[in-house]
Amino acid sequence: MATVAKTHxxxxxxxxxxxxxxxxxxxxxxxxxxxxxxxNFHLFQPxxxxxxxxxxxPANIAATxxxxxxxxxxxxxxxxEAVGIDVDNRRVxxxxxxxxxxxxxxxxxxxHHYFGNHHWEPFAPGLKTVEDATEIRRRIFSAFEAAERExxxxxxxxxxxxxxxGGGPTGVELAGALGEIANDTLKHDFRNIDPxxxxxxxxxxxxxxxxxxxxxxxxxxEIALNKLGVEVLSQALxxxxxPRAVTVKRPHGLETIPCRTVIWAAGVQASFLGKLLAQxxxxxxxxxxxxxxxxxxxLPGHPEIFVIGDLANYVHQTGTxxxxxxxxxxxxxxxxxxxxxSRVAGAPPPSFRYRDRGNMAIxxxxxxxxxxxxxxxxxxxxxxxxxFVHLMHLVEFENKVLVLIQWGWYYFRxxxxxxxxxxxxxxxxNDCPQS
Amino acid sequence: MATVAKTHxxxxxxxxxxxxxxxxxxxxxxxxxxxxxxxNFHLFQPxxxxxxxxxxxPANIAATxxxxxxxxxxxxxxxxEAVGIDVDNRRVxxxxxxxxxxxxxxxxxxxHHYFGNHHWEPFAPGLKTVEDATEIRRRIFSAFEAAERExxxxxxxxxxxxxxxGGGPTGVELAGALGEIANDTLKHDFRNIDPxxxxxxxxxxxxxxxxxxxxxxxxxxEIALNKLGVEVLSQALxxxxxPRAVTVKRPHGLETIPCRTVIWAAGVQASFLGKLLAQxxxxxxxxxxxxxxxxxxxLPGHPEIFVIGDLANYVHQTGTxxxxxxxxxxxxxxxxxxxxxSRVAGAPPPSFRYRDRGNMAIxxxxxxxxxxxxxxxxxxxxxxxxxFVHLMHLVEFENKVLVLIQWGWYYFRxxxxxxxxxxxxxxxxNDCPQS
Numbered sequence: 125m126a127t128v129a130k131t132h133x134x135x136x137x138x139x140x141x142x143x144x145x146x147x148x149x150x151x152x153x154x155x156x157x158x159x160x161x162x163x164n165f166h167l168f169q170p171x172x173x174x175x176x177x178x179x180x181x182p183a184n185i186a187a188t189x190x191x192x193x194x195x196x197x198x199x200x201x202x203x204x205e206a207v208g209i210d211v212d213n214r215r216v217x218x219x220x221x222x223x224x225x226x227x228x229x230x231x232x233x234x235x236h237h238y239f240g241n242h243h244w245e246p247f248a249p250g251l252k253t254v255e256d257a258t259e260i261r262r263r264i265f266s267a268f269e270a271a272e273r274e275x276x277x278x279x280x281x282x283x284x285x286x287x288x289x290g291g292g293p294t295g296v297e298l299a300g301a302l303g304e305i306a307n308d309t310l311k312h313d314f315r316n317i318d319p320x321x322x323x324x325x326x327x328x329x330x331x332x333x334x335x336x337x338x339x340x341x342x343x344x345x346e347i348a349l350n351k352l353g354v355e356v357l358s359q360a361l362x363x364x365x366x367p368r369a370v371t372v373k374r375p376h377g378l379e380t381i382p383c384r385t386v387i388w389a390a391g392v393q394a395s396f397l398g399k400l401l402a403q404x405x406x407x408x409x410x411x412x413x414x415x416x417x418x419x420x421x422x423l424p425g426h427p428e429i430f431v432i433g434d435l436a437n438y439v440h441q442t443g444t445x446x447x448x449x450x451x452x453x454x455x456x457x458x459x460x461x462x463x464x465x466s467r468v469a470g471a472p473p474p475s476f477r478y479r480d481r482g483n484m485a486i487x488x489x490x491x492x493x494x495x496x497x498x499x500x501x502x503x504x505x506x507x508x509x510x511x512f513v514h515l516m517h518l519v520e521f522e523n524k525v526l527v528l529i530q531w532g533w534y535y536f537r538x539x540x541x542x543x544x545x546x547x548x549x550x551x552x553x554n555d556c557p558q559s
Numbered sequence: 560m561a562t563v564a565k566t567h568x569x570x571x572x573x574x575x576x577x578x579x580x581x582x583x584x585x586x587x588x589x590x591x592x593x594x595x596x597x598x599n600f601h602l603f604q605p606x607x608x609x610x611x612x613x614x615x616x617p618a619n620i621a622a623t624x625x626x627x628x629x630x631x632x633x634x635x636x637x638x639x640e641a642v643g644i645d646v647d648n649r650r651v652x653x654x655x656x657x658x659x660x661x662x663x664x665x666x667x668x669x670x671h672h673y674f675g676n677h678h679w680e681p682f683a684p685g686l687k688t689v690e691d692a693t694e695i696r697r698r699i700f701s702a703f704e705a706a707e708r709e710x711x712x713x714x715x716x717x718x719x720x721x722x723x724x725g726g727g728p729t730g731v732e733l734a735g736a737l738g739e740i741a742n743d744t745l746k747h748d749f750r751n752i753d754p755x756x757x758x759x760x761x762x763x764x765x766x767x768x769x770x771x772x773x774x775x776x777x778x779x780x781e782i783a784l785n786k787l788g789v790e791v792l793s794q795a796l797x798x799x800x801x802p803r804a805v806t807v808k809r810p811h812g813l814e815t816i817p818c819r820t821v822i823w824a825a826g827v828q829a830s831f832l833g834k835l836l837a838q839x840x841x842x843x844x845x846x847x848x849x850x851x852x853x854x855x856x857x858l859p860g861h862p863e864i865f866v867i868g869d870l871a872n873y874v875h876q877t878g879t880x881x882x883x884x885x886x887x888x889x890x891x892x893x894x895x896x897x898x899x900x901s902r903v904a905g906a907p908p909p910s911f912r913y914r915d916r917g918n919m920a921i922x923x924x925x926x927x928x929x930x931x932x933x934x935x936x937x938x939x940x941x942x943x944x945x946x947f948v949h950l951m952h953l954v955e956f957e958n959k960v961l962v963l964i965q966w967g968w969y970y971f972r973x974x975x976x977x978x979x980x981x982x983x984x985x986x987x988x989n990d991c992p993q994s
Contacts, residue, residue: 163980164700164704164978164979164980165979165980181616181617181618181619181977182616182979182981183616183976183977183979184616186979187976188748188976188978188979190745190748190749191748191974191976194747194748195747200750201748202707202708203701203704203707203708203980204708220708221708254979254981255981255982265599266638269599269638272637272638273637273638273639273655273656310625312629312630313623313625313626313629313636314625315635520976522964522965522968522972522974522976523976525964526961526964526965529957529960529961529964530957530961533957537957539626539957541618541622541623541626541955541957541958542616542618543599543623544599544600544617544618544621544623544689545598545599545600545638546617546689546690547690
């Protein structure tokens with residue numbers, strides 16, 4: 125009696141950089157792939173701060189997973205939420221139903237994290253999703269509108285104080301963009317207030333911004349930020365955030381900063397699926413909830429489960445864990461696909477080696493810092509390099525064109541056309557419309 | 560003792576087509592202008608259905624009022640909500656504070672209306688705001704996703720039934736776009752369902768769609784819609800909408816259509832400010848709540864108050880009220896600005912005469928109908944004319960370029976890149992992110 129050879133089923137949870145690249149690399153491997161995500165699109169997160177600051181539209185940095193994968197005949201996209209993993213029976217539990225796997229790739233990433241102060245979130249939103257970005261955009265531009273209305277009161281100084289918590293690349297990019305909004309974009313827009321009087325504070329707990337960059341570049345970045353009117357407060361640990369103020373602990377004591385707009389760019393925690401996996405398999409987690417993985421990115425004792433991207437703590441050839449950035453997730457996704465391909469073909473698996481191509485952070489118009497290992501530079505050239513690299517990595521050619529046009533427009537006209545104040549609240553107010 | 564001549568204060572409520580054009584035309588008139596809107600942007604509503612169907616991004620059809628008016632030295636933009644008008648003391652009451660006027664222009668438009676069935680709104684949203692558009696977009700694309708997940712049940716036929724209530728231009732444009740989404744855009748996207756099996760119904764209470772167009776053009780439009788897989792149900796009056804079905808009364812009796820996605824494009828009602836003005840001044844309202852205005856668009860007995868656009872019922876030189884469309888609002892805004900200019904200069908006011916340049920409705924890719932009075936045509940030429948006219952009227956050059964590229968992209972690649980499923984609910988679900 126002939127047996128029917130069942131196709132090897134790969135389930136990928138999460139359509140971010142890691143999950144998407146793993147899926148794409150499995151296109152010609154004789155397996156069936158199911159990519160699960162609860163959003164219908166892949167988001168190019170490195171440009172999300174440009175949505176939050178009214179430069180680009182959400183759709184410009186997103187591409188629907190189905191559109192990206194429509195020609196992948198062996199791939200199935202499922203819009204669903206993974207709520208658990210039944211390791212023993214090799215099943216992913218979904219919000220409705222479940223899915224059986226032979227190999228599982230978990231790439232559910234991370235979320236911003238308030239270090240035990242979750243109650244700060246309503247006053248200091250973080251930037252991970254499209255909705256986060258439109259909410260931050262709403263807060264930034266609403267603050268200027270409120271200040272324009274309330275010129276007679278004593279409010280304006282607090283209304284026009286913006287605090288960004290966290291001096292990593294996202295915090296630096298947000299602070300730089302805010303500096304340009306206040307000093308450039310909104311220059312002629314108001315009659316009662318002078319937007320350039322806005323106070324923009326970038327707060328960092330350690331002794332300098334961009335801790336992962338060489339000190340010289342961090343210094344260049346701080347100078348560039350100062351030119352844009354951004355004050356950098358290092359050695360400042362946030363101890364309280366409320367709707368009226370942020371309190372920080374500095375070397376000389378506590379300091380309270382009255383402000384209405386706070387953005388959180390200080391910490392991330394890995395997806396809860398990491399914790400579930402650890403409980404089920406005995407795998408270890410690091411302080412941020414990332415899963416400590418084997419050299420081939422599988423779980424200890426579970427070669428059929430891979431954890432990649434922001435959710436994985438992978439100790440680099442240099443002895444330190446790889447950072448939670450897109451290039452790491454992409455290379456890990458590609459690598460895991462190759463491991464699966466080797467296994468299916470019965471060939472020896474390759475070994476993973478991260479190729480660090482460097483880091484770049486944009487500060488403003490024609491200003492950035494780039495750390496390409498031996499080569500470190502800042503200013504206009506770094507800015508051009510930043511634009512080029514990010515444009516090349518954007519998914520879908522249409523988005524590349526739309527983003528390039530909007531960047532060009534901004535460069536020459538300094539206009540941020542996407543600064544709409546929208547929200548479900550605004551929608552509710554529209555029962556009696558005015559426009 | 561010298562008296563200081565106070566500048567004449569014009570207050571404009573509403574930054575839609577009427578209010579914005581009135582404000583712009585007052586640029587060089589020696590008055591001060593305050594434009595009040597509760598949104599920070601002017602919205603190009605004729606293209607809103609393209610946002611709702613994943614073709615354009617909201618920012619592509621919006622322009623911030625401050626950016627448009629930044630060079631208008633006599634103009635002040637105020638982000639606020641007008642909640643009442645104190646006619647005797649010439650004050651507009653705002654959600655916070657109030658504003659005194661010498662001349663008032665009320666241009667607060669209209670909102671979709673359920674003819675006493677307001678409880679239908681959650682099941683059948685209308686399309687007036689950016690938030691409406693992203694909500695309808697979410698429902699359309701979520702329906703296909705749900706059908707893909709639920710292939711095993713008997714649900715799919717209802718999940719893939721889309722009902723559009725109202726056969727006017729907006730209903731026709733939405734139905735055509737939905738037909739293209741089902742038959743073209745999503746063609747290769749799914750594995751379990753065939754999107755072209757979706758049932759798209761356009762329901763119209765009168766005996767034909769596009770009642771305001773010549774019968775021959777309406778007939779052409781119906782043929783074009785049929786080609787896109789849209790069924791037109793005329794003489795069908797909606798009697799009930801619930802989360803599971805729409806019930807319509809047809810000549811032969813009641814008919815119940817199981818469906819999950821319903822879009823309301825059937826009726827509008829004027830802003831509540833019309834009612835307040837009528838109560839305060841004794842002005843008359845028509846059935847839709849529009850204010851009956853004098854030949855110079857002022858309120859009877861109140862030459863200092865003008866009502867324009869969708870909020871006004873102005874009886875045309877032909878004896879019928881002007882329709883609630885952008886060209887009417889624009890011309891009325893421009894006219895009222897001229898009346899104010901004449902009054903300030905002590906010159907005799909001009910008289911208003913509406914120049915009807917015709918109507919156009921788009922049905923799909925390379926298909927539209929145009930009624931330019933003596934000249935009536937349909938098909939590709941009408942489509943080109945539609946594109947050209949709408950592109951020319953879009954505010955801000957950057958938006959023209961971005962929209963043109965996305966239209967071109969769609970024409971050649973049939974891709975709708977902006978079909979993101981976003982909502983504040985999705986944001987909430989993101990506490991444990993997957994992408």
